[in-house]
Amino acid sequence: MGISSSACTGTEQPRTRGTTATDGPGGLVRFPAEFAWGVATSAFQVEGATRADGRGRSIWDTFAAQPGTIVDGSNADRACDHYRLVERDLDLMRSLGVRSYRFSVAWPRVLSEGRGAVNAKGLGFYDRLVDGLAARGIKAVATLYHWDLPQALEDAGGWERRDSADWFADYSAVAVRALGDRVDRWVTVNEAKIIAREGYQTGRFAPGKSDRVASGRVIHHLGLAHGRAVQAFRASGARGTIGPCVQLAPCYPADDSAEARRATELADVTENTLYLDPVLRGSYPRGLADADREVAVGIRAASRDGDLDVISAPVDFVGVNYYGPQVVGGSGPVTRYPLSSAGWQQVHPGGLTDVLLRLHRDYGSPEVVVTENGVPDAPGEDLHDASRTIFLRDHLLAVHGAIAKGAKVKGFHAWALMDDFEWAFGYTQRWGLVHVDFETLQRTPKDSARWYQRVAAANAVSSATPSPRR
Numbered sequence: 001m002g003i004s005s006s007a008c009t010g011t012e013q014p015r016t017r018g019t020t021a022t023d024g025p026g027g028l029v030r031f032p033a034e035f036a037w038g039v040a041t042s043a044f045q046v047e048g049a050t051r052a053d054g055r056g057r058s059i060w061d062t063f064a065a066q067p068g069t070i071v072d073g074s075n076a077d078r079a080c081d082h083y084r085l086v087e088r089d090l091d092l093m094r095s096l097g098v099r100s101y102r103f104s105v106a107w108p109r110v111l112s113e114g115r116g117a118v119n120a121k122g123l124g125f126y127d128r129l130v131d132g133l134a135a136r137g138i139k140a141v142a143t144l145y146h147w148d149l150p151q152a153l154e155d156a157g158g159w160e161r162r163d164s165a166d167w168f169a170d171y172s173a174v175a176v177r178a179l180g181d182r183v184d185r186w187v188t189v190n191e192a193k194i195i196a197r198e199g200y201q202t203g204r205f206a207p208g209k210s211d212r213v214a215s216g217r218v219i220h221h222l223g224l225a226h227g228r229a230v231q232a233f234r235a236s237g238a239r240g241t242i243g244p245c246v247q248l249a250p251c252y253p254a255d256d257s258a259e260a261r262r263a264t265e266l267a268d269v270t271e272n273t274l275y276l277d278p279v280l281r282g283s284y285p286r287g288l289a290d291a292d293r294e295v296a297v298g299i300r301a302a303s304r305d306g307d308l309d310v311i312s313a314p315v316d317f318v319g320v321n322y323y324g325p326q327v328v329g330g331s332g333p334v335t336r337y338p339l340s341s342a343g344w345q346q347v348h349p350g351g352l353t354d355v356l357l358r359l360h361r362d363y364g365s366p367e368v369v370v371t372e373n374g375v376p377d378a379p380g381e382d383l384h385d386a387s388r389t390i391f392l393r394d395h396l397l398a399v400h401g402a403i404a405k406g407a408k409v410k411g412f413h414a415w416a417l418m419d420d421f422e423w424a425f426g427y428t429q430r431w432g433l434v435h436v437d438f439e440t441l442q443r444t445p446k447d448s449a450r451w452y453q454r455v456a457a458a459n460a461v462s463s464a465t466p467s468p469r470r
C-alpha cells in the first residue's frame with residue numbers, strides 16, 4: 001500500500017523551542033508580519049437563541065433533546081447567548097487584540113427548512129456580525145457548516161443523500177451573496193472526519209447513527225458538498241478566499257514491530273489521507289479498503305464519474321484543526337503523551353509541526369491557516385489557566401517551527417474564544433480563553449486570554465515559561 005508521507009508515520013519528534021533563526025533575546029520567537037492572531041467559535045456552541053427570529057431546528061437540537069445523549073443532560077438553547085450579546089463579544093475580541101474571528105453560519109438560521117425561502121432575520125445576524133468585525137478591524141473567517149444540519153434536511157435523508165451537495169451549494173451561494181463583500185476566508189465543512197466518525201459510526205454525535213457503510217456515503221457527499229460550495233463561491237465573483245477544514249492527527253507507531261507500523265499506516269488513512277487526498281489530489285487514498293472496508297464500500301457506492309473533479313476544485317488555503325496525535329500499536333491505539341481533561345486528547349505540540357510540514361512537503365505547500373487548536377481547563381482551573389497558556393505557547397512554537405522550515409502558515413485560531421456547549425460533553429468541559437458564567441452570562445478573560453493578547457500585540461511568543469498569574 002502506498003502511504004504518502006514519512007512525516008505522519010515516522011517517529012520524528014521535532015524540537016520546537018528555541019531552534020529557529022529568528023529567536024530574539026530571551027527566546028522571543030517572532031511571527032511573520034500580517035500573521036492572523038485569531039480565536040474561533042461555532043454557531044451551535046455559542047449562539048443560543050435557538051428559537052429566535054425564525055431559526056429552524058437542527059439535528060443537534062433534536063439530538064440533545066434525546067435522553068442520554070449529552071453527559072450533563074444540557075442543551076444549547078441558551079449556550080453563551082452570543083446571538084443577543086454579539087456586540088459585547090465583538091468589543092471583547094477587540095479589547096483582547098484579536099485580529100481574526102472564525103465563526104460559523106448556522107444553516108437553519110439562514111434557511112429555516114434548509115432550502116427554499118431565506119430567513120432575512122437570521123441572515124441579518126451575520127450581516128451585523130461581519131459589519132461589527134469590519135468596524136473593529138477584525139478579519140472575518142466564516143465556516144459554512146459546523147455540524148448543525150437543518151432537521152428538515154435530515155428528515156429528507158441528510159448527508160446520506162446525494163442531493164445534500166446541491167442543498168449545500170445553494171445555501172452557500174446565499175451566504176456568499178449576502179456576506180461575501182466582507183468575509184476574508186470561507187471555510188466549507190468543519191471536520192468531515194468527526195462528522196462521519198461520531199455522527200455515523202459511533203453515534204455519539206448527531207444524528208446518532210451507527211452504520212459504517214452509510215458513513216462512507218456521507219464522507220463522499222461531504223466532499224462533494226465542499227467542492228460544490230467552492231464552485232458556487234467562484235461563480236459569485238466574491239472577494240476573499242475559500243478552503244476546507246480538516247482535523248489532522250499525525251500517526252506514530254507505538255513500537256518498531258511490523259504490526260505497529262502496518263496498523264499506523266492504516267490509521268493514517270482514516271485519520272488524514274481520506275480527507276486530504278480527494279480535495280488536494282483528486283483521488284481517494286490507496287489502501288482505503290484495507291483501512292476500512294465498509295467505508296470504502298460506501299464511498300464506492302456513492303461515487304459517480306466526475307465527482308473527484310468537483311471535490312478537488314482548487315482551493316485557496318487549507319484550514320487545519322489540530323488537537324493531538326494517534327499512537328498506534330499492533331493491537332490498537334496507545335496513550336504515549338499526557339492526556340488533557342478532554343479525555344481523548346494526547347498533548348503533543350510536535351505533532352502540529354509534523355502535520356504542517358506534511359502539507360508543505362507532500363501536498364504542494366498550500367497556504368494553511370490553523371483554524372482550531374486548544375485544550376479544556378485542567379481540573380481545578382478557573383480564571384488562572386496556566387495549563388492552557390503553556391499548551392498554546394508550545395503549539396505556537398510548533399507552528400513557528402513549521403514556518404521556519406517553509407510551511408506557509410498564515411494564521412492561528414485558538415479554540416475557543418469562550419467556554420461553550422461542548423457537544424456530547426455539554427458544559428462539563430471549558431475550552432475558552434474567556435470564562436463564561438452560564439447563570440449570569442458574564443464573560444471574564446482568563447489568564448491565557450491576557451497572555452494571548454500580549455502575544456498578538458508583540459507578534460511574537462516567548463519560549464520562556466509564562467508567569468503563572470498572567
Ligand code: IFM
Nearest residue numbers: 042191321372415422431
Ligand atoms: O468543540 C470542538 C469543535 O466544535 C470542533 N473541533 C474540536 C473542538 C473541541 O472538541
